[in-house]
Amino acid sequence: MLKKSSALIMALTIMLVLAACGGNNAVQNNNQATEKPAQTENTQKEKPAQKTTITYWTDDRHDQEYLKELITEFNASNSDNIEVELTVLSENFNQSVDIAFSGNQAPDLLRIKSANTGVFVKKGYLEPIDNYLTDEMKTKFDSLIIDEVNRFGGKLYSLPNTGLTLRLVYNQELFDKAGITAPPATMQELVDAAKKITEVGKSEGIYGFALNYKNPKGAFDRSIREILSLSGYQGLGYDLKTGKFDFAPYAEVVEYFKQMWADGSILPGAESLDIDPLRAQFAAGKIGMYMSFSTEPGVYQDQFPTDINWGGTLAPTINGEIKGKSEIVSAGTWFGISASSKHKEAAWKFMEYMYADDVMTTYHEKGFGIAVVPSISEKAKQPDIKGMEGFLVGQHDAMWPATPSITPEGANYGDVFFKYMLSGGDLNGLVKDLNQRYNDALDKAVEKGEAAITPLADFDPSKL
Amino acid sequence: MLKLRKLQENSLFLLPSVILTLALGIYPLVWVLRYMFYDYAGYGQELFVGLDNFRRLFRDDLFWQSVVNTLVFAGGKLVLTIPLSLLLAVILNASFRGRNFLRAVYFMPTVISTAVISVVFYILFNAYNGMVNQQLMKYGIISDPINWLGPDHAMLTVILVAAWGAVGNYMLLFLAGLQSIPRDLYESASIDGANAVQRFTRITVPMLGPIMQVIIMLAVIASLKGYESIMVMTEGGPIGKTEVMYLYLYKLLFPVSTGSPVEQQIGYGSAVGFATALIVGAITALYYYFSRKMNRVF
DSSP, X not given: OHHHHHHHHHHHHHHHHHHHTHHHHHHHHHHHHHHSOOOOXXXXXXXXXXXXXXXXXXXXXXXXXXXXXXXXXXXXXXXXXXXXXXXXXXXXXXXHHHHHXXXXXXXXXXXXXXXXXXXXXXXXXXXXXXXXXXXXXXXXXXXXXXXXXXXXXXEEOOOOOEEBOEEEEEEHHHHHHHTOOSOOOBHHHHHHHHHHHHHHHGGGTOEXXXXXXXXXXXXXXXXXXXXXXXXXXXXXXXXXXXXXXXXXXXXXXXXXXXXXXXXXXXXXXXXXXXXXXXXXXXXXXXXEEEEEETTHHHIIIIISOOOSXXXXXXXXXXXXXXXXXEEOBSOSOOEEEETTOSOHHHHHHHHHHHTSHHHHHHHHHTTSSEEOSHHHHHHOOOOOSTTGGGGSOOTTEEOOOOOOOOOOSXXXXXXXXXXXXXXXXXXXXXXXXXXXXXHHHHHHHHHTTSOOOOOOTTOOGGGO | OHHHHHHHHHHHHHHHHHHHHIIIIIHHHHHHHHHTTEEOOSSSOOEEOTTHHHHHHHTOHHHHHHHHHHHHHHHHHHHXXXXXXXXXXXXXXXXXXXXXXXXXXXXXXXXXXXXXXXXXXXXXXXXXXXXXXXXXXXXXXXXXXXXXXXXXXXXXHHHHXXXXXXXXXXXXXXXXXXXXXXXXXXXXXXXXXXXXXXXXXXXXXXXXXXXXXXXXXXXXXXXXXXXXXHHHHTTTOSTTTTOOHHHHHHHHHSOOOSSSOOOOOHHHHHHHXXXXXXXXXXXXXXXXXXXXXXXXXX
């Protein structure tokens, strides 16, 4: 009796502990599953008449209503009895995806962005789509297939639809008030304009410039990145010609930002400013200029409606010469098929439906994003949203080659340069230290096979 | 035989707790102890690197700065919270109308989500148009706005917010302690001519000794581990001025990516987690050693 009970208790304990620890196994199983050909449902053959339900997860919220319309239409019209279920996640998308994959509850389709595509590929979450592409699609997207953006290890995982352009956002009324006749074309002009606006507006709580410095890297990645790419340098501190990090050009721009801070041209409390409180102050006419993505026209239409006369224009360059192209960001990817999906064919059918010309054209025309596919941008009408005209893709916009994604030891460049802006220091020493740490991390990533460096000795940013 | 059966029955009752502790406490701990010696990003290769993560830890200025910030934050929070919560508890232990209502009011911040509290204070302390500056200027206390969340004042601000959120909780614990002190002690003291201050210093404080020791220990641990309100209000900034240990650890394990991707650093994060646990444990042990006299009630 005693033995039986003890054995029962022991068995129960072991079972439960193993079950609790099963998550890790699930991850391993998942990773294995990505290496093997995906298992089709040969054990449970579906009848053609049976409904196939596929799930799509996205963290985009701005296009929700239109997306729901499209899904309703697809569900009603497709001849394969496929039904798409939409899940919109607001926060922690990447973590939710991680949990779903480790628990074998991953969606069939994912919204993937440049910030997570490479990581998702490495984690084995995504299915290559090379075998699904039609010749027509290959032609349509040919110029937009970029290594380390949507193609990894020679396999294609997603296709582009829209991208984000970066611009200087300015308040025309404050320009007029300060006697500024044209948006600044050089960094010195930007510093001067910010100073002038502050001089004429400070008594009313108006300041020349602001950025969301609560997250310095986030602030610089929407401003200095653009100034550098237009000036002919890669915007995240990477030198495409040498295949190494070099923050010297970055430091040159930081000096001007530091000057604006010293001049008192920055909105007080910008050290703790998030992007939405910044937008709220801009909408209230309290900020002369800031830099951001092509999401802003939509923001000022819906989120912070404003009557001020504002616009978007090309960012200034270091010395007024445009030697490069303004980088179009988040442009290479849209949909990705889950490697663990049991309905990859059905997922592709919905993906194909979404990549149709009329859908992509409407995306652009409704202002959900700026079309980067040439055949779409050529024929799509301008979105009818105030301010959008300043953000449209033009002759000075282009996608740049991808840069290796690495995480250095110690502080990132955003924190380092922001600290310099506030408290000074030896800028050359800081650049040297950043170069050292970033290149060390790059070497390690190459050694581990997580990054590939291909120096582009003949790279010419003006020819992008 | 009967004893054995009893033992089996008891074991069965204990089983759920044992299983949960093993699965949710011991297993993750073992997992972390293993990954301290690896270079691992949460996927892909797990490279054994020996003591590399600890070598990196010793030369990691950001980590040591976060240790200093944690001590400042915890010290500041304790200095404000403990005396204030004891004072409130003593006042609210007396009999007067509205006592229960006030207890509920002071306890309320403990119930509200830290994230919500922090967002509200972020708005109130806004340098540009926050209500705190507006009120201080309205009454002529300050002439220029104070940059509450700027490099010079951010630590003070997050300490004030943390203290505001914690006072009610410790007040309640002190109240429980106060109610365990026999009434007749106070009555005897009053007959002997002791005034209110003497009753407080000679009876209340010594009699509270054992429970106070535990309350302060809980407060020390909570202060050393607190980071939620800082994460919402300043994200550890500006320029690292409010980066505390557990926030630094959180960012290593769950990096927030804006624009370019940032990878999780599970290996190094585990080493940092181990080091922070050691530091918190050591400080708690030291406190317990030096406060052992509080346990003696005569």
